[in-house]
Each structure stands twice: as structure tokens, then as C-alpha cells.
Amino acid sequence: MQAVYEYPPKLSRAERQVKAAHDIEEHRKMQRNMYKNILLGVVIIIIGAVFASAVFAKVLLILLGACNCSVGGLMYWYYSLSRDADVYTRIYEDHIEHSQRMGLSKSYLHICLYYEEVEKSYQTNKGRLVCVLKNVEKSSFVVKDKEGREKAFVPEDGMIALSFQDTKGKVVLINDFYEKIGYPHKEYNKIEDEEDDYYSEEDMKWDRLHKHGL
Template structure:
């Protein structure tokens, strides 16, 4: 019998929740489509203006600006489309992590099976991605999945796996519940005890209810 996961993304939704999500996704898709078309239209207008400019330097700058606007619109729309791919998943088990994430902007995916006992340490980078430094890679597996679903071996650089979670709760589950297993630096907070909470005689006379002035 296969062990039960501690957390699964995407979660199982009821029929009502699926309908609500579909409506929300449709609204978000329309929003991103409009933004892309606005960028393309603006790029077209700037390019048209460049045709009437006689100065070469200004003409080149306008053409570059038009190309930049078009590229930004297309890249943002492409990134949004890939991040909404229904194939993406995260399954967190007591001993391992199964994960599928996008790999670049060409539609390729990175398929991961990561065993915690092979992790030397873990951390987060500046973008909030989880970084796992592996001391060994025997059971853990990494594969590149192309748009047709074909898999090929994926070689980690310096035994470092960088995982991107589109679901924040999945990352928080790892940090909160499995920080020891993944060797994540858990913060230690000072616990105030009765011995630390010293009251002088003058304080006691001033604060009859012992409420620390509150």
C-alpha cells in the first residue's frame, strides 16, 4: 500500500470549487491576453512612428523600444500560460518530495523525485525558490520532460536542485513540518519564562494589577 502524502497540489476540488476556479482562470486569462495585445499595439504604433523619423539614431531607438514592448508582452503571456499548466503538481511525503515544474519558456518540464535523506542542506534564494544541496543522488531522480511527454535525464549543477513552487502552502509545509528532514535552518526564538519576567518592589507598588503597565 502506497504511503499517504502530507500535502498534495493541486488539491481535489468539489464541482462547485472547480466551476469557481474555471471562472477565475478565464478572467485571469482574458486579463493577460488584453495586456499582451496592448503591448503589441503600442509596439506597432512606435514602429510606425519610427518610419517617419529621419534621424537614424532616434529611428533605431524607436525600433528597439517597439521590439522591447512586443517581447515583454509575449514573454509575460507565455510565462503566465506555463505557470497555469494543469500538469504541474507537488506531492509531499514523509520521506520524499514528488514535483513537476516548468523549465524555461519553451514548454519543457522538470520532473523531480527528491528523497530527504540525500539532502545535505536546504534554503531559499532571493526569489523564494527552495534550494536543495544534495550530498548524494542515488534514489533521487531528475528528468526533463518535453512538450510531447518524452523524458530524458537532467543533470544538476553542483548537486543543487532549485525548485519553484507556484503553491506557497506546499513550500510552507516543507519548512514547518519537515525542516529537520530537509536540514532547513529553523529559527530559534527566545522563550520568556517566569524567571525572565522580573518585577522590582517599586514596579509592584506602581502596578497593583501586575499587568506590566497595560
């Protein structure tokens, strides 16, 4: 069955080679930035601990250096998450195959969700798509850890929350499949002008530019 939408997209051999080279360079760049932030943080801590005489300045510089080190590490960690190769989304006409990281662990939740088993869905304020399930028979939920071990996952309170690394996948799902997943869809009313815009010959004579006398 052909997927309506797929992330990461399938690439040709030449495109994969170009992407691999780009990813390696991007990874090295992020590593350099992380090391720079950590080194700068260590220097600030040393200055604060050794050269600062006032207690307030000493504490402030040490905290500033520690924050700088933390920012460097967090930025690299966030970059690693955004490049996670084990995360995917494949949207089909009758179901979605989806993988997402579970919290900060290296375990992944693999989801195969059939639309017919979704009663309704909605978004949280964090952008997660929550699906309320009904009569689950065909859908499956499996947790796989970094060693490859698998175990069944039971959705809590009959609901499963999908978090998308690629926002476009979620947009495709709620725009094109909102009826199948019970997602609220707004129909905008067409505004019609109730005033009669008919122009008589006399109107045309005095209002050739259709300004209605304004």
C-alpha cells in the same frame, strides 16, 4: 498515502467548472492586453518611422514601440507560465513529489525526493531550495519533454534545486520538515526580565499603577 500539502489543490467537480470558466476569461483578458500592447507598439513605430523628422526622435519612438510590443509578449508569456498545468507539488511525510519547468523549454523535471537522502538544504537569493543529496537510492529525477519522451536526470555536484510556482509549498516544507531536510532553523531565545518585579505593600501604596516611578 495522504499528502500533507498538494498543489494544485484537489477540487470538486463544481469547483473545477468554476475555475475553468474563470481561467478562460482570464486567458482572454491577457490576450486582449497583449494585442493592445502590440498594436500600440506598432502605431508608435509607424509614427516614429514616418512622421518624426529628427533622427533622435525617430530612433527613440521606434525603440519605445519595440519595447511596448516586447512588454505585451512577456506579460502573456509570464501569465502562461503561472498557469502551467504540468507543474505540481505534493508533500508527504517521508518524501516530496515535484515537477518544474526546465528553463524556457517545454521540458519538465519530475522529482521524487526522499528526505532521508537529503544531507542539508538552503535557499538561494532567487528563492530556490537547494538540497544536497547523499546515498541516492530511492529518489528519482526524470526529464520529460513535450512529446512525452523521458530520460534520467543526474543532479549536478550531488545537488538538486527546487523552484516552486506555489510559494506556500516551499514554506510548508521548510517550516514543518526542516529537521528532515537539514534546513537551518532559528530558535529564538525567550527574553526574561532579570529585574525583580515583586511589589511590597509599601510599593503598592506609592505605585498603584505599577509605573515603577516613571
